[in-house]
Amino acid sequence: MNLQTRKSRHMYTMQLATIFIGFIVFGISENIKGPAIPRIQFDFNLDEQQLGTLLSLNALGYLIACSFTAVLVRKWGIKAVSIISFASMIISGVFIYLSHxxxxxxxxxxxxxxxxxMLEIALAILGARIFVKNTGTMMNLSHFFYGLSSTVAPLLATxxxxxxxxxxxxxxRGMYLAMLSLCLLPIVAALLSTFPGDDLQHEDRTSLKTxxxxxxxxxxxxxxxxxxxxELAVGGWLVNFLEKAYSWSTVEASSMLxxxxxxxxxxxxLLGPLTDRMGFVLSTILFSAFSAICTFAAIAGGERLAFLFAVSGAGIAMIYPTVMAFIARRYPKDSDxxxxxxxxxxxxxxxxxxxxIGWVIEGVKIVYGATTELGILRGLQAGYGVIGLCAAICAISGIILYGYLKKRQELI
Structure with missing residues (x-):
């Protein structure tokens, strides 16, 4: 093996490390909130509607970051943007610890x-540039690390x-500081790596308008x-649902999450390779429909079928990476x-x-009696039903896209 080959393999290893470790800390930062939310709610005396508003405002921060990250990637490159995103999470952990x-x-x-x-966009762009073969499999594999860290995050946080x-x-507060400090690891991997695609000329790109x-x-x-x-609503609402609807302990509810x-x-x-074989669009239809069915069955079946909340994860997990694979394949030069x-x-x-979700919970609780056990149960069931409804609409949207692409013979 010559020196150039060794350097190429080392660089690819560092790129993969940045992606995989990046998704690990991303999954941790996203999903340690499940066990923390009831305590945050108690400390600051928030009701469910206020809690939903808090999560929405944070999603707004996520949205704002997405809107400017591509511009930063083109100006500074993915390496700098990745490091900045990890560093900002470490700083936020310090501030959360100090917040009273x-x-x-x-x-x-x-x-x-x-x-x-910022991290979401950077990792998605990097994956689209690197995974040119077996795109669906590799996208799902990289996102597997998000799921892996998300699996242990609730129990780890507890x-x-x-x-x-x-x-x-x-x-x-201390838990957030400790967990977000793990972002130091992918910063090291990013510093030891270089990233492809930053030298692509602007004239080779298709405009957003087009x-x-x-x-x-x-x-x-x-x-x-x-x-x-x-997908994301489960991390924010499942523990809350199980604790208040079925009086589960925090450990039991966190175990279900x-x-x-x-x-x-x-x-x-395990299912990632199927997306390359079945096609990206058909995969989204089948997997999102499966998740919707499991969620509705879990709500209707009560506590005895609560395990279906967990089973639904196998379906909804496939949507994001499969869509990223579709975009990488359909828009190879304009994936960013x-x-x-x-x-x-x-x-x-x-x-x-x-x-x-927060509004529906509060509204239905009022109808059945805001302070009664039945009112709380029905409110939480209705709110969680919105999660299942979103998965169902995802499947319906996939069916429409499938028909459009099949008619134009552009199925991927």
Whole structure:
């Protein structure tokens, strides 16, 4: 093996390390909130509607980051943007630890989602540039690491919150500081790597205006928006649902959330190759429909079928990486522009989605009696039903896209 080959392999290893470790810390930062939310809600005396608004405002920070990250990537390159995004999450962890008033906490949480949004775009663009073969498999494999870290994140967060360091219990503030400090690891990997595609000439790119004339891109916005709302809402609402609807302990509810992310990560690891074989669009239809069916069955079946909340993860897990694979294949030279456009609009869906869930819960509780056990149960069931509905709409949008592409003989 000559020196040039060794250098190429080393560089590719560092690129993969940045992507894989990046998704690991991304999954941790996204999903440690499940066990923390009830405590945050108690400390700041928030109701479900206020909680939904908080999550929506943080999704707004994510959206804002998505809107400017592509510009930074073109000016500074993916390496610098990746490092900045990881660093911003570390800083937000420090601020969260120091926050003892709600405005300061909300601002710190907002900063964390700015970093998350920047990281989401950077990792997606890097994956689209590197994974030119077996795109669906590799995209799902990289996102598997997100699912893997998400699986252990709720239980890890629960354990860290109970730790005592120098006679002081970490609680949720210290837990966020400790977990977000792990972002130092991918910063090191990024510093040791270089990234492809930053030298592509602007004249070789298709303008955003031209890209938005493609109906397929807008249908991908629909699929991704509803799919991701259904995916991310589980991390924010499942523990809350199980604790309040069925009186589960925090450990039991966190275990179910971990089970969700276990099936989530196994789905991406084991089912990823199927997306290349079946086709990206057909895959999104089948997997999102499966997730919707499991979610509705879990709600209707009550506590005895609660395990289906976890099973639904195997379906919804496939949506995001499969859409990224579709974009990478359909727009090979303009993946950064297309990804930014789709993910930015997806962010709008996340803002609306979390707010709607909180609003539905509060509204139905009032109808059945806001302080009664039945009112709380029905409210939480209705709110979680929105998560299943989003997965169903994702499947319907996929069917429309499939028909459009098949008619034009452009199925991927």
């Amino acid at each position: 008033t709600y405005p300061f906490f909300a601002s710190s949480y907002f900063l964390m989602y700015i970093g998350n949004g 354990g860290v919150m109970s730790l005592t360091v120098f006679g002081h219990m970490l609680d949720w 890209l938005t004339r493609d109906p397929a891109l807008w249908m991908m916005v629909m699929i991704l928006s509803f799919g991701v709302v259904s 971990s089970a969700f992310f276990l099936t989530f990560s196994l789905g991406r690891l 522009t297309a990804i930014t456009f789709v993910v930015t609009l997806m962010g709008i869906g996340s803002v609306i989605g979390n707010y709607v």
